[in-house]
Amino acid sequence: MQDYNQYTQNSLAEEHFGSEPAFRDTRKHKSNNMLLIITIMLATVAIVVSAAALILLADKDSDPDNKKTEESITQKESDEELSVENEKSAEEPEEEEVQYIPETMYANCNTTLTLRSGPGTDYSKLADIPAGDSLICNGPAKNGFSKVSYNGIDGYASSEFLSYTKPYVWYYNEEEVEDFVRDVLYAYVDSINTNDVDVLTQYERGAAVTDTIKNHPKVKKTVDSELVLSVNCYGTKRISRTRVTVIRESTIRVYKYDGTQHDAIEKYLTTVENTGDGMYVIEYAKMK
Numbered sequence: 001m002q003d004y005n006q007y008t009q010n011s012l013a014e015e016h017f018g019s020e021p022a023f024r025d026t027r028k029h030k031s032n033n034m035l036l037i038i039t040i041m042l043a044t045v046a047i048v049v050s051a052a053a054l055i056l057l058a059d060k061d062s063d064p065d066n067k068k069t070e071e072s073i074t075q076k077e078s079d080e081e082l083s084v085e086n087e088k089s090a091e092e093p094e095e096e097e098v099q100y101i102p103e104t105m106y107a108n109c110n111t112t113l114t115l116r117s118g119p120g121t122d123y124s125k126l127a128d129i130p131a132g133d134s135l136i137c138n139g140p141a142k143n144g145f146s147k148v149s150y151n152g153i154d155g156y157a158s159s160e161f162l163s164y165t166k167p168y169v170w171y172y173n174e175e176e177v178e179d180f181v182r183d184v185l186y187a188y189v190d191s192i193n194t195n196d197v198d199v200l201t202q203y204e205r206g207a208a209v210t211d212t213i214k215n216h217p218k219v220k221k222t223v224d225s226e227l228v229l230s231v232n233c234y235g236t237k238r239i240s241r242t243r244v245t246v247i248r249e250s251t252i253r254v255y256k257y258d259g260t261q262h263d264a265i266e267k268y269l270t271t272v273e274n275t276g277d278g279m280y281v282i283e284y285a286k287m288k
């Protein structure tokens with residue numbers, strides 16, 4: 001009887017729930033269904049989030065005010081970068097390397113042009129360049145000085161006294177100049193003795209001839225004649241491209257109308273000029 005009741009209960013349980021293996025398969029199936037549902041839900045959420053992000057991005061791109069603001073910010077950043085670059089360029093200008101072609105130039109000065117070790121008068125002297133001599137200019141002016149080369153010596157010379165054309169320079173001979181000054185003295189004495197001042201026009205010009213014409217009548221009022229006893233010319237020195245000075249010492253015996261006479265001892269610094277048309281005395285300066 002007991003076995004029958006137990007059998008009956010088991011039969012009812014199997015009828016309601018099925019056998020035990022069938023029951024286990026049902027639970028496993030339900031668990032798999034739940035995982036599938038959760039996966040589908042997560043995928044759906046991801047799709048919805050992505051779609052929302054795309055919509056927001058599209059709205060942002062289509063918003064003219066927002067786009068204008070971004071462009072304004074970008075332009076502002078670009079302007080700031082450009083301003084910084086300009087300030088940097090202004091503070092630190094880049095030096096462009098210029099290829100300079102050497103040129104032949106000439107010393108256009110009175111006597112000599114100083115060649116220095118640097119672009120300024122504070123630099124040491126390397127050499128003297130005589131007026132009219134050629135040199136090679138190797139660079140543009142800097143602080144008023146040009147980079148030059150003279151007789152194999154590199155240095156700097158004042159740009160003010162450089163020219164592309166060769167200036168006229170009187171290359172004198174000291175002996176010839178001193179002989180000329182001596183001849184002028186004899187011509188002056190002859191003008192007193194002959195009372196012909198025009199004889200001096202072939203030897204003098206400028207201030208010299210003006211003074212002679214002015215003083216000649218005054219001398220002739222008291223002086224009958226003159227005689228050169230001695231004359232010595234020396235110390236010839238260049239003072240410009242076309243002028244030199246010569247020291248003249250002389251002793252002249254002066255005969256007056258009243259029958260008296262005396263010896264005049266004179267010393268003059270005579271300036272002689274030659275601009276290409278011959279030598280002329282242009283000035284007399286009495287020396288002590």
